[in-house]
Amino acid sequence: MKLIDGKKIAADLLGEIAREVNLLTAQGKRPPHLATVLVGHDEASETYVANKVRACHNCGFDATVVRHDVDVTQDELLATIDRLNRDESIDGFIVQLPLPDHIDEQRIIEAIDYRKDVDGFHPINVGRLALGLPCFPTATPQGIATLLDRCHISTEGKHCVVLGNDHIVGRPTAELLMRKAFPGNCAVTVCNGDTPHLEDLTRRADILIAAIGIPHFVKAHMVKDGAVVIDAGTTRLPVPGEPGHYRLHGDVDFDAVAPKCACITPVPGGVGPMTVVSLLKNTLLAATRPALLS
Secondary structure, eight states: OEEOOHHHHHHHHHHHHHHHHHHHHHTTOOOOEEEEEEESOOHHHHHHHHHHHHHHHHHTOEEEEEEEOTTOOHHHHHHHHHHHHHOTTOOEEEEOSOOOTTSOHHHHHHHSOTTTBTTOOSHHHHHHHHHTOSOOOOHHHHHHHHHHHHTTOOOTTOEEEEEOOOTTTHHHHHHHHHSSSSSOOOEEEEEOTTOTTHHHHHTTOSEEEEOSOOTTOBOGGGSOTTOEEEEOOOEEEEOTTOTTOEEEEOSBOHHHHGGGOSEEOOSSSSSHHHHHHHHHHHHHHHHHOGGGGO
């Protein structure tokens, strides 16, 4: 069993991005600029945003965080997005999800200029991904594909089962792995928790990607010997006996499943660090090749 060290791979990629930024600034060009819109004071969101800002600074990016209180109106948030769309000094920006219940998330996503949508959620980017056209791929799926690439995991003609059909991870991951490229050209089956004979399907997977959002859902009997298992689950659960402390758990019962695998990602330290890298890669692309999506 080989452990896929997403933390190390992410660090290597961030170093590569930093070198590209150094070349830009040595030519007298400004560094890429990523902005994040944060609504409220959710602890998990605060942590994710802090990680993004830290990664930006480590790579030489400019980073801006635009904060709103949890009671911000939808019109006020749309006005912020309009300002960021028009700000030529900002190459890409994201609106940290989830948003409060009184905000229509889809309305907010659609208001973002797709050429600055480095999260890859705008319908134009989603559609271009499905068609194999230049786009900003959704960050976590792009991170998964990059892990497969960097680990030289064969995907050609393999059967990939994606467990989870959401628009953030499951479906865009399937799109990436069906494309005629490397990593890709897989036969992809997309499932959810209600799929009949689910365990029969997962046991046939050469590559199993778990993105169902249920901690430890994937058990050893659901995985065939020698499979590659990518765990995209990130559920924060309280630490027993430690009030106020939480720990990330994946969708895979790691201790039971790992001995059966050829390769597997841990949680934390697997897919998570790659999501931040993908955001920075998209922002660098927006800064250096702005006509790509025009």
